[in-house]
Amino acid sequence: MSPQDPSPFHDKNPFEVLGLRGTEDLPAxxxxxxxxxxxxxxxxxxxxxPEEKAQAxxxxxxxKKAFEVLSQPDKRREWSERxxxxxxxxxxxxxxxxxxxxxxxxxQPIPEPKPAAAPPxxxxxxxxxxxxxxxxxxxxxxxxxxYARALELFARATRVSPSPRHQAMEQVSRGYQYLTTRxxxxxxxxxxxxxxxxxxxxxxxxxxxxxxxQSGRSLxxx
Numbered sequence: 191m192s193p194q195d196p197s198p199f200h201d202k203n204p205f206e207v208l209g210l211r212g213t214e215d216l217p218a219x220x221x222x223x224x225x226x227x228x229x230x231x232x233x234x235x236x237x238x239x240p241e242e243k244a245q246a247x248x249x250x251x252x253x254k255k256a257f258e259v260l261s262q263p264d265k266r267r268e269w270s271e272r273x274x275x276x277x278x279x280x281x282x283x284x285x286x287x288x289x290x291x292x293x294x295x296x297x298q299p300i301p302e303p304k305p306a307a308a309p310p311x312x313x314x315x316x317x318x319x320x321x322x323x324x325x326x327x328x329x330x331x332x333x334x335x336x337y338a339r340a341l342e343l344f345a346r347a348t349r350v351s352p353s354p355r356h357q358a359m360e361q362v363s364r365g366y367q368y369l370t371t372r373x374x375x376x377x378x379x380x381x382x383x384x385x386x387x388x389x390x391x392x393x394x395x396x397x398x399x400x401x402x403x404q405s406g407r408s409l410x411x412x
Contacts, residue, residue: 204256212273223257321351337367358388
């Protein structure tokens with residue numbers, strides 16, 4: 191399962207995001223993406239400040255989206271043709287995978303989490319940027335099959351901003367936890383709750399499809 195989060199990078203030139211010229215093949219594109227991911231993946235920046243980690247996350251997500259686009263042959267050909275017909279900027283040297291990426295304005299850092307036993311603080315809501323940051327980190331954890339971490343992040347996002355999307359993804363993460371431990375009925379309940387909260391939730395529908403396959407295999411194996 192590969193959940194996809196809504197990305198703000200879909201309108202950028204994916205070749206330029208990866209520092210490429212537009213004529214590279216898929217192995218070269220993958221190499222450029224892995225180089226950027228190695229420098230900017232949040233798991234590799236544990237000692238960095240929240241501002242630096244937020245900036246690195248934006249760079250990583252932008253590169254990831256660009257790689258997904260260029261992995262499709264028709265999209266890669268379309269963007270190559272666009273770059274071939276575009277006039278090059280005067281005296282601008284071609285970018286390479288090692289050219290530093292222009293820093294993106296960092297998202298407001300995530301506040302330090304309160305102890306689990308403490309009740310939620312009353313007052314005005316936390317900045318929307320914090321909820322967005324938590325949501326994006328949750329999607330990365332879900333995509334990496336780290337369901338416990340995804341559940342924690344989506345639960346925090348729900349506390350910051352109790353939107354149907356955050357609540358639904360919290361249920362989706364719980365459903366995948368149940369699925370990995372073969373609690374099929376509980377997994378189904380969680381995925382169905384997610385669809386009640388957000389009928390268009392693709393991640394919940396994908397979870398139900400996977401549940402049907404795994405539970406069917408389990409019955410055949412008896």
